Amino acid sequence: MKKLMMPVAGLVVLLSSCVSSKKFQQAQDDYAVLNNKYTQLQEDLKNCEKDLVKASNFLQTSENNNANLKEQLKTYKDQASNLQSTNTQVLGRLEDLSVLSSKQAESVQQSLAKLAERDIYIKDLQGAMARKDSLNMALVMNLKGSLGPIADDDINIEVDKGVVYINISDKLLFTTGSYDVNPKAMNVLEKVATVLKNQPNIEFMVEGHTDNVPIKGGALRDNWDLSVLRATSVVRTLQTKFGIDPKRMTAGGRAEYVPVMSNSSASGKAANRRTRIVVLPELDQFFQLLNPGTTAEKPAGK
Incomplete structure (x- = not known):
């Protein structure tokens, strides 16, 4: 009888060990899930x-x-x-x-x-x-809401002296030395176009900006060429792919002459390589206010 009791006792200990291990593993899994959720919440808090x-x-x-x-x-x-x-x-x-x-x-x-x-x-x-x-x-609120959680290094929206500026990084729109819009940038441009189309009375200018690294070889002579062609590429994309009225748009190149940071570092050069959409104020309304009783004539094509 004693010989029979010994194996039974061992079996009970073994089963208890298995049950404890399963509970411990489940607890570890639950902790990992909760920890991931906590990390995500921390990141959301930082963004907020x-x-x-x-x-x-x-x-x-x-x-x-x-x-x-x-x-x-x-x-x-x-x-x-x-x-x-x-x-x-x-x-x-x-x-x-x-x-x-x-x-x-x-x-x-x-x-x-x-x-x-x-x-x-x-x-x-x-x-x-x-x-x-x-x-x-x-x-600004509509643009931020439409674009969602895109990093400020890639796209930044600001207001200065009553003018809205939308800055889009070079790495998002173009490859180095190219003026062809990247396919991966179409999603961002579509969102920007959707907001601008909802404001049909707003006109805007698309500006191309570069760093101070000279262009070497090829059809482009200098950064003037590159900045202008990048601006026209964005304007053409907004017109042909997303239906923006071309009468509302102006394209221009600023080359390396309006930097936002020093070109002495790689990070500074990266910040200066950008495309900027400048939302233009409705000047005709202010001309009317400055000249009561008269109607300001808008330039042809506007």
């Missing part, structure tokens, strides 16, 4: 923090612009108030002396009418600037 910093910077710029406009508005209102006071004094003196001729009265009335027009002009200008800032913010 970057977007928050960019949004904060954009908000600060808008607030500064708004403060400047308020200061200008205050100056105009002070001037209008001074002119109004002067005209009131003149009217009072003329009435006291009983020498207010019909011609003088008409002149005073014209001055008062000009003051009223100036007040309307100030309000229109303030409203136009507010609308422009709102449109730029909406455009």
Whole structure:
């Protein structure tokens, strides 16, 4: 009987060991899954923090612009108030002396009418600037939302002095020394085109930029040739593949003469090799504001 008990006891120990090993392995697998999720959440948090910093910077710029406009508005209102006071004094003196001729009265009335027009002009200008800032913010948010999690080294969107700039890296669009658009860049250009097509009144310029490394041999004579041909390649792609109206686009090359970093390092050269889409302001609206009562004529083809 004792001989029979010994194997049974050994079997129980062996089964217990197997069950513990399985539980331990399952726990390890669960930990690995949770750890991967934690790492992904950390990465998402970093991306959110970057977007928050960019949004904060954009908000600060808008607030500064708004403060400047308020200061200008205050100056105009002070001037209008001074002119109004002067005209009131003149009217009072003329009435006291009983020498207010019909011609003088008409002149005073014209001055008062000009003051009223100036007040309307100030309000229109303030409203136009507010609308422009709102449109730029909406455009930037739409672009960022459409492009998704693309690295800032590949594509960067910024606003400077009321103008929206979309910077696309050379490595995303072209191979070295080439001006043929990479097939892998079509997805990004399609997303940009979709947002721009939803704003049919916006015109934009596509600029090609290079580093300062000279072109050697081939059909290209220098970086002027390369930058211009890269810009026209992007414009042609936006027109033929994604249906952007060619009347809205301008292509230009800047060669190596507008760098964003020093060309003394490889990273600086990489940053300078880029294509920039510049969203142009609607200048005709501001011409109308500067010349009340007239309609600004747009150049032919626009």
